[in-house]
Amino acid sequence: MFRNFTYVLLAAVALVAGVMLYQLSSSSAEPKLALVYPQPRALADFNLTDQHGETVNRERLYGKWTLAFVGYTYCPDICPLTLAKLAGLQPELAKLVEQPLNVWFVSVDPKRDTIAQLNSYVSYFEQANVLGMTAGHDQLFPFVRQLGLMYALSSTTEEDYLVDHSASVVLINPQGQLVAMFKPPMQPGELPVIDAEQLLADFPLVLAKLNAS
The missing domain is CATH 1.20.5 (Single alpha-helices involved in coiled-coils or other helix-helix interfaces)
Structure with missing residues (x-):
């Protein structure tokens, strides 16, 4: 016994x-392609304008999760692919958090990306949780730098110019703090675009690390 x-x-x-x-x-x-910051990074206030002509500031971040990336509507590849993937993932990602989850497309080409242009571009994705916005460079430069992203304008006088910009996507928590960055896979000869399946796999791991900290 x-x-x-x-x-x-x-x-x-x-x-x-x-x-x-x-x-x-x-x-x-x-997470395989995500960086979780050891401490949430508070964002200083900013002043942008969305596709509806409404002011976007830090208060618009409160009470919801936000995935944000920078680009421009005349971008030939990275921007439309990234926005399409995020818009498609939004319903699945939103199920993993208690608060609403929005996607911010921050245009760094205010010269061409008027409010009407932004509205037409973003509305194509038929996703109410996707918001386009822009501002003058005096607002854009410090805001984008706060996000840990970058962009650079060409000095050309041609109308059909390209804008260099980051391809990563950042995550902002409901307190308006930067907490993580999702990076695209870097493969020779391939566009640096967010991998939708990997982002979906990394997202709950990021949330777990944030909850554990």
Whole structure:
């Protein structure tokens, strides 16, 4: 009888150890293409204008999660692909958080991206949670820099110019703090565009790390 009790006890210990090991491995899983900041980064106030002509400032971030990236509507590849992927992922990502989740497309080409142009571009995706916005460079430069992103304008006088910009997507929490960055895979000869499947896989891991910190 004592031997049977010992077997049961050992089995119970093994089961508990297995559960603890699984929980430990799950909680320590690292996102593959996402960087989670050790401490949330507070954003200074900013003043942009959205596709509806309404002011966008820091208060618009409160109470919701926000995925933001920079680009421009005349971008031939990275921007439309990124926006299409984020718009498509939004319903699935929104299920993973309690608060609403929005997507911000920040145009860094205010010369061509008028309010009407932005509205036409963003409305194509038929996604109410996707918002386009822009501003003068006096507002854009510091705001984009705060996000840990960048852009650079060409000095050409041609109308059909390109704008260099980051391809990463940042995550802002409901307190208006920058907490993570999702990076595109960098493959020779391929566009640096966010991998939708990898972002969907990394997102809950990012949330777990944020909850554990």
